[in-house]
Amino acid sequence: MKESKTSYTRYQALNRNILFIIIFMSIAPMIFVSITIFYHFHSSYKEKVNAHLGELVLKHKQRIDLFLEEKLDAVTFLLHSSKPEKLLQEAALEEKLAILNGLSPAFVDLGIVNESGLQVAYAGPFRLAKVQYNDAFWLEKALANDYYVSDVFLGLRGHPHFIITTKFTWDSRSWILRATIDFNAFNTLVENLRIGETGFAFILNREGLFQTKPPVEINKEQIPNFWDRNNNRTDILNIENTQPNGDTFIYVASFLKNDDWVLVYRQTTRDAYSDLTRAQHLAIMIIIFAGIIIITLTLIFSRRIVTRIKKTDTEKEFMNLQVIESGKLASIGELAAGIAHEINNPVAIMVEEAGWIGDLLEEDELKSSSNLDEFKRSLEQIHTQGRRCKDITHKLLSFARKTDPSVDDLDVNALIEEVVALSAQMARHSHINIVTELQHDLPPISVSSSEMQQVLMNLINNALNAMEENGGTIKIISKLSKLEKGHIVIVVEDDGHGIPESVIPRIFDPFFTTKPVGKGTGLGLSICYGIINKIGGKIDVSSVVDVGTRFRVWLPYHITDHYRDTKPADQETGEADKTN
Amino acid sequence: MNSAIVLIVDDEIPFIQALSKRLKKREFSITEAFSGSDALRILNERQDIEVVLLDVKMPGIDGIETLQTIKQKYPLVEVIMLTGHGTIETAIEGMKLGAFDYLLKPCEIEILVSKVNEASARKRMHEKKIIEARINRITKKRV
Numbered sequence: 001m002k003e004s005k006t007s008y009t010r011y012q013a014l015n016r017n018i019l020f021i022i023i024f025m026s027i028a029p030m031i032f033v034s035i036t037i038f039y040h041f042h043s044s045y046k047e048k049v050n051a052h053l054g055e056l057v058l059k060h061k062q063r064i065d066l067f068l069e070e071k072l073d074a075v076t077f078l079l080h081s082s083k084p085e086k087l088l089q090e091a092a093l094e095e096k097l098a099i100l101n102g103l104s105p106a107f108v109d110l111g112i113v114n115e116s117g118l119q120v121a122y123a124g125p126f127r128l129a130k131v132q133y134n135d136a137f138w139l140e141k142a143l144a145n146d147y148y149v150s151d152v153f154l155g156l157r158g159h160p161h162f163i164i165t166t167k168f169t170w171d172s173r174s175w176i177l178r179a180t181i182d183f184n185a186f187n188t189l190v191e192n193l194r195i196g197e198t199g200f201a202f203i204l205n206r207e208g209l210f211q212t213k214p215p216v217e218i219n220k221e222q223i224p225n226f227w228d229r230n231n232n233r234t235d236i237l238n239i240e241n242t243q244p245n246g247d248t249f250i251y252v253a254s255f256l257k258n259d260d261w262v263l264v265y266r267q268t269t270r271d272a273y274s275d276l277t278r279a280q281h282l283a284i285m286i287i288i289f290a291g292i293i294i295i296t297l298t299l300i301f302s303r304r305i306v307t308r309i310k311k312t313d314t315e316k317e318f319m320n321l322q323v324i325e326s327g328k329l330a331s332i333g334e335l336a337a338g339i340a341h342e343i344n345n346p347v348a349i350m351v352e353e354a355g356w357i358g359d360l361l362e363e364d365e366l367k368s369s370s371n372l373d374e375f376k377r378s379l380e381q382i383h384t385q386g387r388r389c390k391d392i393t394h395k396l397l398s399f400a401r402k403t404d405p406s407v408d409d410l411d412v413n414a415l416i417e418e419v420v421a422l423s424a425q426m427a428r429h430s431h432i433n434i435v436t437e438l439q440h441d442l443p444p445i446s447v448s449s450s451e452m453q454q455v456l457m458n459l460i461n462n463a464l465n466a467m468e469e470n471g472g473t474i475k476i477i478s479k480l481s482k483l484e485k486g487h488i489v490i491v492v493e494d495d496g497h498g499i500p501e502s503v504i505p506r507i508f509d510p511f512f513t514t515k516p517v518g519k520g521t522g523l524g525l526s527i528c529y530g531i532i533n534k535i536g537g538k539i540d541v542s543s544v545v546d547v548g549t550r551f552r553v554w555l556p557y558h559i560t561d562h563y564r565d566t567k568p569a570d571q572e573t574g575e576a577d578k579t580n
Numbered sequence: 581m582n583s584a585i586v587l588i589v590d591d592e593i594p595f596i597q598a599l600s601k602r603l604k605k606r607e608f609s610i611t612e613a614f615s616g617s618d619a620l621r622i623l624n625e626r627q628d629i630e631v632v633l634l635d636v637k638m639p640g641i642d643g644i645e646t647l648q649t650i651k652q653k654y655p656l657v658e659v660i661m662l663t664g665h666g667t668i669e670t671a672i673e674g675m676k677l678g679a680f681d682y683l684l685k686p687c688e689i690e691i692l693v694s695k696v697n698e699a700s701a702r703k704r705m706h707e708k709k710i711i712e713a714r715i716n717r718i719t720k721k722r723v
């Protein structure tokens with residue numbers, strides 16, 4: 001019991017090891033390869049996305065720069081194409097505005113502002129003539145530079161716009177030509193840049209103020225400072241920024257308007273790399289799926305291997321014990337033969353001496369002895385017992401001869417009688433009667449007689465054990481089987497204590513025994529089973545508790561020519577048997 | 581019919597002694613040998629031995645070997661194998677080598693006596709046939 005438990009854990013450990021090794025060997029490389037491939041895919045994909053976005057942003061930046069340049073060129077051209085004094089007349093200014101609008105509808109109005117900030121002339125939809133701009137933030141810059149583009153502001157009109165100014169000198173004083181650019185016209189340039197669900201663009205000035213209207217509310221705090229980061233003065237700036245709430249954004253930025261403004265494209269990484277995320281999910285799912293398949297297959301596979309190993313081990317162990325068991329029988333046989341031979345010679349001498357006395361008693365002078373009859377009886381007794389010794393020794397010798405497992409034509413009945421004779425002594429001690437009922441003229445079977453002897457000895461010993469306490473009768477029958485054509489059936493029946501029904505299915509299992517520890521190896525019946533199976537026979541058992549047990553052994557016979565001649569009726573069954 | 585002249589060969593001296601007494605009482609002429617080489621020596625010295633009772637298992641030259649030599653040198657001498665070791669193989673071998681019969685020790689004296697008689701009868705018959713053949717040859721030559 002203890003041993004079977006340790007062997008159980010041994011096989012469990014083996015199973016675990018196989019499982020672990022196979023799973024490790026198959027899953028580890030898979031994961032390694034997957035991670036490597038995914039890492040490369042991931043970085044190259046990101047690179048590609050960033051490059052694409054950079055290109056887009058650059059294109060838009062160029063477009064915006066072009067837009068501003070165009071507007072500035074238009075205003076400059078307008079200034080240079082007309083006389084300054086003419087520009088101070090509103091009618092002429094209206095004319096110019098119409099020309100500008102013909103070039104681009106983005107121009108809203110035109111105005112001339114003097115050094116002190118007074119708009120001396122105005123053309124446009126708003127009523128801004130004679131307006132004082134001396135407080136306006138742009139005035140100083142406009143007077144300081146030849147031309148100037150402002151940031152977006154609401155101004156007096158309360159509508160977002162920005163202005164382009166050009167300075168000119170007339171009448172030894174500085175004047176400013178001011179053109180307003182419609183915010184919406186400018187805004188559309190940036191609005192067009194929309195990708196995915198979260199990707200959009202906007203323009204910031206140095207103060208971090210929005211120059212265009214982003215489609216969603218953006219917390220200015222979240223936006224990194226692009227001027228600080230642009231140490232390399234590159235065209236395109238790529239920044240990945242994680243917010244405290246866990247959202248990660250990619251920013252692609254490009255500077256415009258002489259680095260005053262920055263065009264920023266922003267998208268959540270989740271959105272930008274959504275294809276990548278999908279690929280990642282797919283890869284993980286494939287890995288998990290493959291892993292499950294590998295583990296399942298490995299489980300089945302390792303269990304199968306271990307079962308097979310277990311079976312082989314059991315078979316090997318059983319074979320070993322069988323070899324030991326038959327070796328034991330053989331050495332017992334040798335010992336018996338030696339003893340038998342040693343005893344036989346003295347017995348022979350005793351018998352001869354007794355015979356000599358008998359001879360002498362025939363002489364006349366001794367015939368008259370009054371004890372003559374008693375002498376004769378005594379001699380007869382010596383003679384009888386001597387013969388008995390001879391029988392025993394000869395049986396032992398023939399038993400020993402049969403420990404050689406070579407296949408031979410065997411007379412089943414002779415074997416039964418031999419084994420019965422050997423068991424008779426033990427049977428007599430337990431008040432057990434062995435009765436045989438043997439059918440004559442049974443065909444010989446070609447089996448090893450030592451093995452058949454083992455089978456019969458085992459069956460008879462089992463029966464003897466079953467009746468040890470109360471005695472009884474063992475009946476041994478041999479006959480041609482009616483159930484199994486081409487077979488001889490040997491029945492060993494006892495009226496002993498029987499075998500419990502629960503035990504019967506296991507009775508031929510190796511190491512199964514109902515005897516107390518040390519009394520039986522539990523191999524007897526399984527050896528019988530093995531031997532009978534090997535020669536193509538069959539064994540079965542039926543038993544009723546307290547009524548008795550019956551073992552039946554079917555042995556295929558090999559039809560000899562002699563038997564075929566004497567019993568032609570059985571020829572067909574014999575032939576059929578041979579082909580089996 | 582004259583009683584047979586028998587040589588008993590066995591390594592068990594008491595066995596030979598008892599058996600030879602019993603056979604002598606039954607009018608056989610008995611010579612004893614305690615080994616195979618003993619037996620061969622006696623056979624060489626005495627041409628009149630008709631039947632040999634030969635033990636199979638003996639130290640030195642064993643029964644089978646002795647039988648071989650006897651049958652080679654004195655083919656007309658009949659040999660009855662006598663053994664405690666009743667293996668069929670030795671019996672078959674003995675018969676193949678020309679033994680007259682094969683008996684298991686201890687055996688009934690009556691059976692032994694009849695076998696010895698049969699053996700000596702056969703020996704005498706063979707001898708007679710040989711003599712007749714010789715006479716025939718001689719007479720034929722004369723004719």
Ligand SMILES: [Mg+2]
Nearest residue numbers: 591635637638
């Ligand atoms: Mg001897």
